Amino acid sequence: MFDFILSRYNYWIYIILMMIGLYAMIGKKNLIKKIIGMNIFQTAIILFFISTAAKRGGTLPIIEHAHGAHPIQAASYVNPLPHVLMLTAIVVMVSTLGVALAIVIAIYRRYNTLEEDEILNLKR
Amino acid sequence: MSLHSPVLAVVIPLICAFLALLFGWWRKNLCYPITLVALSSSFLASLNTLHTVITTGTIRYHLGNWNPPWGIEYVVDHLNALVLGIISCIILVVGVYSKRSVEQELPEKIVFFYTLYLLLATGLFGIVVTGDMFNLYVFLEIASLAGYALIAIGEDGAPLASFRYVIMGTIGACFYLLGVGYLYIATGSLNMADLSQMLPELYDSRVVLVAFTFFMVGLALKMALFPLHTWLPDAYTHAPSTVSALLAPTMTKVGAYVMIRIMFTVFKPDFSISLFPITSILGWLAAAAILFGSIMALAQVDLKRMLCFVVVAEIGYIGIGVGIANRTALIGAILHIVNDVFMMACLFLAVGAIVYKIGTRNIYRFRYLHRKMPLMMALFVAGGLSVVGIPPLCGFFSKWYLILGAFKADKWIFVAVILVSSLLNAILFFRVIENVYLEPPEAGRSLEEIPTDEAPLSMLLPMFVVVAGIILLGVFSGRIIDVVIQFAIPPSI
Numbered sequence: 201m202f203d204f205i206l207s208r209y210n211y212w213i214y215i216i217l218m219m220i221g222l223y224a225m226i227g228k229k230n231l232i233k234k235i236i237g238m239n240i241f242q243t244a245i246i247l248f249f250i251s252t253a254a255k256r257g258g259t260l261p262i263i264e265h266a267h268g269a270h271p272i273q274a275a276s277y278v279n280p281l282p283h284v285l286m287l288t289a290i291v292v293m294v295s296t297l298g299v300a301l302a303i304v305i306a307i308y309r310r311y312n313t314l315e316e317d318e319i320l321n322l323k324r
Numbered sequence: 325m326s327l328h329s330p331v332l333a334v335v336i337p338l339i340c341a342f343l344a345l346l347f348g349w350w351r352k353n354l355c356y357p358i359t360l361v362a363l364s365s366s367f368l369a370s371l372n373t374l375h376t377v378i379t380t381g382t383i384r385y386h387l388g389n390w391n392p393p394w395g396i397e398y399v400v401d402h403l404n405a406l407v408l409g410i411i412s413c414i415i416l417v418v419g420v421y422s423k424r425s426v427e428q429e430l431p432e433k434i435v436f437f438y439t440l441y442l443l444l445a446t447g448l449f450g451i452v453v454t455g456d457m458f459n460l461y462v463f464l465e466i467a468s469l470a471g472y473a474l475i476a477i478g479e480d481g482a483p484l485a486s487f488r489y490v491i492m493g494t495i496g497a498c499f500y501l502l503g504v505g506y507l508y509i510a511t512g513s514l515n516m517a518d519l520s521q522m523l524p525e526l527y528d529s530r531v532v533l534v535a536f537t538f539f540m541v542g543l544a545l546k547m548a549l550f551p552l553h554t555w556l557p558d559a560y561t562h563a564p565s566t567v568s569a570l571l572a573p574t575m576t577k578v579g580a581y582v583m584i585r586i587m588f589t590v591f592k593p594d595f596s597i598s599l600f601p602i603t604s605i606l607g608w609l610a611a612a613a614i615l616f617g618s619i620m621a622l623a624q625v626d627l628k629r630m631l632c633f634v635v636v637a638e639i640g641y642i643g644i645g646v647g648i649a650n651r652t653a654l655i656g657a658i659l660h661i662v663n664d665v666f667m668m669a670c671l672f673l674a675v676g677a678i679v680y681k682i683g684t685r686n687i688y689r690f691r692y693l694h695r696k697m698p699l700m701m702a703l704f705v706a707g708g709l710s711v712v713g714i715p716p717l718c719g720f721f722s723k724w725y726l727i728l729g730a731f732k733a734d735k736w737i738f739v740a741v742i743l744v745s746s747l748l749n750a751i752l753f754f755r756v757i758e759n760v761y762l763e764p765p766e767a768g769r770s771l772e773e774i775p776t777d778e779a780p781l782s783m784l785l786p787m788f789v790v791v792a793g794i795i796l797l798g799v800f801s802g803r804i805i806d807v808v809i810q811f812a813i814p815p816s817i
Contacts, residue, residue, distance in 0.1 A: 225491050234487075238494050245498055245505070252509050282508070285458055289501065292465045299469050300490045303476045306483040319484060 210251040217244035231307065231314045235300050242293045246286050253282040329376065330385050330398045333369040333412060334449045337362045341442035348435030355438040356423055362442055363416040366449060370405075370412040373453075377405040378807060384455070392455070393515035399455030403658065403812035406804075407581050408452045410662050413793070414573050414669045415445050421786040422566040425676050429564050433477055437564075444470035444570070451578050457504045457514045457590070460582065461497065464546065467578070468493045471571055475563040485558035492555040496545030499538045506535035516590050527595050536595075539586050540602060547579025548636060549606075549643055550613030557620075557632040565676030568628065572635050573668040577661050580642045584657070587646065588814045597649050597817075607647025611741045613640030618748035622755075627685045628675050630752065631668075634711060637745060638664045644738055645726050653729025654813050655805055660722035662804070663710070663797055667719055670707030670790045674700060677779040677787070693760045696777050701760055703787045708753035710794050713746050718797035 205212060217240055224237020261280040263272060304314065311319045340362035347354040376383060377400055385398040400408070419441065426437055447467025454460050472493065476486035508514060510531045511522045526532050541552075548556040556576070560568045587596040597603050617637025624630035642664070645657025677700050678693070679685060694701045710717035723742060730738040778784065797804070 222495070225495065231487060234491055238491060241498060242494070245501055248502070249505055252505065282505075288458070288462060292462065292469075295469055296465070296490070296494055299472050300487065303472065303483050303487045303490065306476060307487060310480070310483065316484075323481060323484075 210247065210254075214244050214248040214251065217241075217247065229316045231304050231316060235297065235304065238300065239293070239297060242289075242296075246289065249282040249286050249289075253279040255279070328385070329369040329372040330383055330400050330408075330453045331387065333366040333373065333408065334446055334453060336365050336369070337442045337449065338446040341439050341446065344442060345435060345439045348438065352434055355435050359419055359422075359438045359442060360416075363412070363419045363445060366445065367412045367416045370408045370449070373400055374405045374409040374808075377402060393513045393518040396459050397455040397515060397517070398453045399517065400453055401812070402808050403584070404452045404581065406658070406662060406808050406812065407578070408449065410665050411448055411452065411574050411578065412445075414665050414790075415448070415570065417786040417789050418566060418570045418669065418673070421569070421673055421676070421783050423782050424780050425566045425680055425783070426564070428680060429566075430477060437474070437477070440470045440474050441570070443467075444474065448574055448578050451582060455516045457507065457516060457519070459514075461501050461504060464500065464582075465497055467575065468497065468546075471575060474567045474571070475559050478563040478567065480562070481558065482562035485555075485562045489555040489559040492545055492552070496542045496552075499542030499545070501542075503535045503538035503542060506531050506538065510535070516585070519590050520592065523590070524592060524595075527599055533600065536586075536591060536600060536602070540583070540606075543579055543583045543586070544609075547576045547583060547639055549639055550609055550616055550636060553613065553617075553636045553639070556636060557629060560632045560635065561626065561629045565628075565672070565679050568632075569669060569672035569676055572631070572672050573665040576635060576639050577642075577665055580639065580646075580657075580661055584646060584654075588817075593649070593814050593817050603647050603649045605647075606643050607735070607738065610640040610643025610647050611738055613637060613643060614741055614745045618745045618752070621752050622748065625686055625688065627678070627687050627690075627756065628672070629685075630687070631671050631675065634671070634749070634752070635668060637749075638668065638711075640745075641722070641726060641742070644742070645729065648726075648729045648733050648735060648738060649817065650729050650733050651813055651817050652725055652732055654817060655809050656722050656725030656727075656729055658809050658812055659725060659801060659805065663718040663722050663794075666790055666793045666797060667707055667710050670703065670787065670794060671711070673783070673787050673790065674704035674707065677783045680783065681777060681779055687756055687759050690756070690760045691763045696775070697779060698776065699784060700779050700787065703784075703791045705753075705757060706791045706794060708756065710798070712749045712753055716795065716798045718794050718801060721798055721801040 221237045221241025221244060225234050225241060228234055228237060255278055258276060258278040261277040308314055311322050313319060340358055344355045344358045347358060373383065382399065382401040386392065387396045387398065426434055430437055444467055447463050447470060450463030451460055451467060454463060472486050472490050475489060476483050504514065507519060510526050510529055511519055513519055513522060523532060545552045560572055563571065614637045617633045617640060621630045621633035624633065641660050642657050645653045645660060675685060681697060706717065710719035713720045713723045723746065727739055727742055
């Protein structure tokens with residue numbers, strides 16, 4: 201049992217991080233804390249994707265002497281595709297963060313607070 | 325030209341978004357023509373795509389000539405050719421309409437408005453045409469990010485509503501991304517056609533089940549299916565009029581399209597229907613959505629907010645068709661996607677025109693509006709009657725197929741839900757009609773004294789097009805099913 205957890209510790213960390221992020225997004229009242237939660241949530245997904253690409257003893261997926269005579273040993277290289285996907289996902293996440301922060305600035309200018317319950321009181 | 329039309333529909337608005345920003349810096353009023361040129365050329369490209377699909381069958385476009393499953397592939401079959409055509413038509417129509425409304429509501433933000441508008445169009449077209457799971461995620465986020473920003477520039481409550489949408493939308497998109505990751509672990513592929521070949525052997529795998537669940541929850545958030553709809557009413561109520569008129573018809577319907585695509589193309593229908601109880605869960609949730617949306621709509625005084633709850637109910641109709649999952653009900657669901665795009669566009673455009681002219685959305689202040697804006701109110705009533713389901717308007721036909729499908733599946737409760745909600749919709753719209761047309765004039769004042777003050781032509785013309793679309797879709801619904809929709813249903817259902 202302990203071995204089962206320990207040998208896949210990166211996946212457990214991904215799940216724990218994701219739950220922390222989800223809790224912060226839903227449970228916290230402060231809008232900035234919600235955004236931080238959102239970022240933790242997204243980072244957890246990056247960790248998950250990168251974990252799936254790792255291989256024990258794998259090296260960089262750069263093929264020396266390409267177009268070469270010898271066949272490529274896929275097992276000795278780390279899978280590059282999840283990394284590429286995550287590069288794109290990081291771009292998406294940064295833009296989400298940017299939009300969210302811009303909206304928070306607009307909210308702060310209008311209500312002068314970042315606590316959700318205070319804003320709801322002000323709106324009434 | 326016809327070879328490249330699927331990719332042109334996506335790329336032209338993307339390039340023009342940057343052009344609009346660049347030229348808008350120099351001359352503010354160049355943005356509107358640039359937007360119109362971009363949207364009409366994508367509309368032509370998507371019509372061309374639809375025509376090619378109907379005459380020669382599915383189009384497969386390999387981007388940069390990289391062969392799938394390694395490269396990204398755009399696949400256009402009967403289902404997404406239809407959705408692409410309809411959505412590009414509505415985006416163009418709303419684009420024509422936007423001019424006056426944006427000048428009044430957002431005079432300082434015209435340049436950014438049109439840039440975001442074009443980016444949103446790019447995202448929506450991309451979601452519809454792509455045949456690659458990860459590419460779909462990227463387009464989903466392009467469309468959503470543009471949507472968040474567009475909503476946030478609205479009236480007083482808009483930033484907070486938009487912030488909630490950001491949180492919910494991000495959870496939805498991340499769940500979708502996780503689903504893609506799990507499928508990639510199980511199969512090593514991201515291409516939809518490739519996945520559907522490899523997955524049947526793995527239907528027992530728990531990884532695939534988890535992936536499927538992530539997709540369903542993520543997309544239910546994105547398409548605002550009850551009980552995950554909570555972001556929608558606030559966000560669409562507070563958004564600028566044009567933005568609501570753009571988002572309400574397109575965004576949720578594209579989400580519904582993606583759900584159908586994943587349930588019946590990426591996964592085979594027998595997995596979604598028999599191996600996993602998703603269709604029955606979906607059916608019951610959708611039935612709850614229809615009743616909840618209609619009842620909540622009854623409680624609203626604000627016309628736009630009422631329509632937002634109608635959107636929640638309309639998503640329910642699509643969900644119920646997918647949930648019943650026989651051939652007739654699926655035809656109804658796909659037909660309802662098409663019809664609903666036009667109906668919601670009509671209603672939200674009318675609200676925009678009313679706000680433009682009288683500055684309020686309170687139903688009880690609409691007295692004598694039919695004297696003031698006779699044409700606009702007539703068009704609004706046409707849209708409302710279509711939602712209620714009066715033949716020959718298009719709303720009737722999709723409900724008819726949904727009810728027939730529920731009959732065939734012996735799901736009597738769903739038949740009852742659809743009928744009851746049609747009655748509720750009738751009450752909803754007749755309440756508006758009564759307040760506009762039937763209120764007696766105030767003492768000492770006759771109706772003839774109220775001057776006509778019709779909305780400008782750039783608002784009326786798009787409304788005419790949309791209402792013509794509602795009538796034509798109704799009259800030719802049989803032909804649309806024969807030529808397009810029947811090929812969009814997977815053959816094994």
